[in-house]
Amino acid sequence: MDIPLGKNVGNSLEVIEAIDVLNNHGDPALTELCLQLSASLLNLAGKGNEDECYMLCRKSLESGSALKKLAEIVSSQGGNANYIYNPALFKKAEKSQDIFAAQSGYITKIDTEKVGNASVLSGAGRLKKEDGIDYSAGIIMHKQYGDSVQQNEPVATVYGDNEEKISSAALLINAAFTYSKAKPERKEVILDKISKETLSL
Structure with missing residues (x-):
C-alpha cells in the first residue's frame, strides 16, 4: 500500500x-x-x-x-x-499536535509505513506485547496524495494522552510527507478486479 x-x-x-x-x-x-x-x-x-x-x-x-x-x-x-x-460517545484524546506542510505545492508521497509506525508511537499500538493501548490515540490526515497545500497549512493531527508519545509520532508523520511544485499523476486505488469470470479462466 x-x-x-x-x-x-x-x-x-x-x-x-x-x-x-x-x-x-x-x-x-x-x-x-x-x-x-x-x-x-x-x-x-x-x-x-x-x-x-x-x-x-x-x-x-x-x-x-x-x-x-x-x-x-x-x-x-x-x-x-x-x-x-x-x-x-467514543473517548476523546486529551492531547493533540498538528503537523504542518513544509512547503507550498503538492503532496507527491505519503509513506504509509511511517504513518503506521507513528500510530504505534502515539499509543494506538504496541511496541511490546505487554504495552497498553490508548484507544483514543491515532492520526487524522487532513491532506492526501495529490492534494495542493500551502506552507504551514495543517496536513495531519496526532492524538493521544501522552505528550512525549505524540511528539515522537508527529516527527515521524512530518517525515512521511513528500512535496513537489509539480502536481503528481493520479493514482487509482483499485488497479484491477478479481471476479468469478477471471477466476474461471
Whole structure:
C-alpha cells in the first residue's frame, strides 16, 4: 500500500471513519472502495452481476440498513450499539499536535509505513506485547496524495494522552510527507478486479 486508504489511523478513529462510511457520510474515495469491495464479495457469493451487487450495496448505505446491521452485530456481541448511532460517545484524546506542510505545492508521497509506525508511537499500538493501548490515540490526515497545500497549512493531527508519545509520532508523520511544485499523476486505488469470470479462466 503506497497511499493511505482513509483519513483516520488508530482504533477509535478508524471505527468512527467506518461508521461515517456506513452512515453514507464517509470520505468519497473510501466509500467508493468499500462499495466496490462489497459488490465483488456479493458477486462471488452469487447475489447478482457486478452492477446489480453494487446497487445493492449503494442502497444499503442510502437506506441506513448497512449502519443498522453494524449496530446489530455490536449488540449481538454484548457491545453498546449507541456508539454506532452516536460516535461522539467514543473517548476523546486529551492531547493533540498538528503537523504542518513544509512547503507550498503538492503532496507527491505519503509513506504509509511511517504513518503506521507513528500510530504505534502515539499509543494506538504496541511496541511490546505487554504495552497498553490508548484507544483514543491515532492520526487524522487532513491532506492526501495529490492534494495542493500551502506552507504551514495543517496536513495531519496526532492524538493521544501522552505528550512525549505524540511528539515522537508527529516527527515521524512530518517525515512521511513528500512535496513537489509539480502536481503528481493520479493514482487509482483499485488497479484491477478479481471476479468469478477471471477466476474461471
